[in-house]
Amino acid sequence: MRILANRKIKHLFWWIALFIAGFSSISIVSVSLQWKYSVWCVLVSAILMGVFIVAALYLYFRKQDQIIEDAVTQIREYLSGNQDARIDCDEEGELYRLFHEVNSLAAILNAHAENEGRAKYFLKDTISNISHQLKTPLAALNIYNGLLQEESKDFPEIREFTDLSEQELDRMETLVQNLLKMAKLDSGTIVLEKTMENLSEMMDCVQRNFTYQAQQEEKKLIFCGGDMVTLLCDRIWLMEAVSNLVKNAFAHTKAGDTISIQWKQFASIVQLVVQDNGSGIHPEDLPHVFKRFYRSRFSKDTQGVGLGLPLTKAIVEAHSGTIEIDSDLGRGTTFTINFLIPTKL
Template identity: 50%
Template sequence: MGKLGKETKNLLLAITVICLISFLLAAGLSFLLAKDFQHEMLLHDYGVSGYQLNHEDKLQISAFTAHPNESDIERGKEALASIGYSEATSMQLLPTVREYRNQTMLYLLLLLLFLFGMVYLVLLFYLRRQHRAIDDAGSKIREFLDGNSMSRIECSQTGDWYSLFHDVNEMATILSAHAESQKQTKEFLQDIISDVSHQIKTPLSALKMYHEIISSHKGEAETVANFSEKSQREIKRMENVIYTLLKLARLDAGIIQMEKAEENVSALMQDVLERFETWAEQDHKEITLSGKDDISLNCDALWMSEAIGNIVKNALEHTQPGGHISVQWTQSPLLTQIVITDDGKGIHQEDLYNIFKRFYRSRFSSDVHGIGLGLPLAKSIVEAHGGTISVTSTLNVGTTFTLNFFSLTNE
């Protein structure tokens, strides 16, 4: 069993003391039984002697088999007392009584030895099993503390110890979840810092260069105006990057509580149209809306408008003059669906799996101003509403974004 613990030693010591006390009690009990046996034997001898003295004519078997009466006992007692045989006679002078006492003591001791031997064996087996289980639990806990977050104590059996082991496993799972959450938070912050630094580095470099040019050409109004305009464009680009990243970061961190309400989808789409109507007219493009006026969606209007607006903006950027963007919505008992379709140049097949990644830029793209955050933000907003977003596209034919919001009509 290895080194015994203090509790185990105390338990074994207590059982040993109980065993010794039981042996002493057995010895005392055997003495009392022997005294009782001696008393019964004396009564028998008194009766036999008295019967014989009262019936001196002949020896009868009745002297040994009949129940002696009081007169026989009294006469036998007086007769045997005269030769020194009485209650006061020492047990040591009576071999039969002494043998009875010794045999009784032996049987009681053997019985106690057997009982306590079985108790010891069962106890040792139990303690050995528990000691092994505790050792295994200790090794698993040390593994967990050494960094193995998947280490768990085997607790498939029942009992107090295994109940405790189950609680320890549950605590380890909670600690692992907290550790994983902290790890993800750390990685998330690292990614955000990396993204911000990567995206801001280029416009900052450009701003520095424009500032140097403006400083060295202060007297040239046209040059100063030209590079001031470029500086403003880079500052605007930095603002877009920072604001969009902050929105994504807040969504990813789960610190934004969507203020959902039943919103009319037609009014929501009309709001999106008004934001991009002027841009579309200037580029000779058309945005059309199609859907029933009585359809509603349980959502946060501002965030949903942001998501759909980013998709429409993406469609405008990738549609040629004269192009058409269609926004349609339908509703069934199962879902509310919003479909945004354009007849632009489409998306290459290899890009379809990456367009929702942050800062992704296709090698086929000619857009030099996009930052690659609009569609990822739209996806995050849709998913924060419990919806899904998918895309299909055919080169030189067009692209379709489909937003599905399941069972929201029953909320």
């Protein structure tokens, strides 16, 4: 029997069998000899047997409880990040067999995590190498295209093609940069340098970056929020996330439309909202907008590469925040970012 493979269980059964045998022997002897107090002798023996059996069971289960508590402690250690935590399973028995399987599972999870980590680093290094390799030809193409633009001032048709070439080169450069950023975030090689930042000052920087574009495209750009709102964040990466949302708003609005960026501080969260009254997003596309390289069959945008919003989501989540989207087709889109304010309990 497997249950008797455990030495402690085997000893418990032996002790219980010994107590029962002793009680039975005393009872048989006292009854067969017809002692005057044989009834009392049987009664006392039964009581003593019961006490010894209860004591033996108590000691056994107390030891088992301690073993399980130790196992739970090791499991919690593992869940807390200690990958070397293991349950002691040197003895035999079904319980220790279970512990052995748990240890095996932990080893398998460690191996998978290590393989995944290597894969992420390989992906980051690969994309990084490709990105750096592409920078040189892209820079050269930009120079060549700039020379062609200078030479084609008197040739409208050629000038139109060189302008289109410039747009595509800018698009390629944006794609390369976004791929590199996504790879760094995925691999976990980026350590966010979080400091307490004034959100109003950060949004002023974002506003300056897009003011000229808003004027050129005849769109209204509104920034409003509390001057004293602060947030523990990585300034550069958070501005990247907000800028991607503003770029997305520019891509889906037309002349005369409005793009607004608002920020507020509540009791437990800091909220940042990017809203526009542009074309909106089709309901079929809403569940997929944060997927990489997703292209809607309803979208007329031919310039997007489908990385801006996934990158924004990754940055927000790296700050332990959440991002939600609400959109009405033909009426506009609203992105709401919430950051939990750390509290000391």
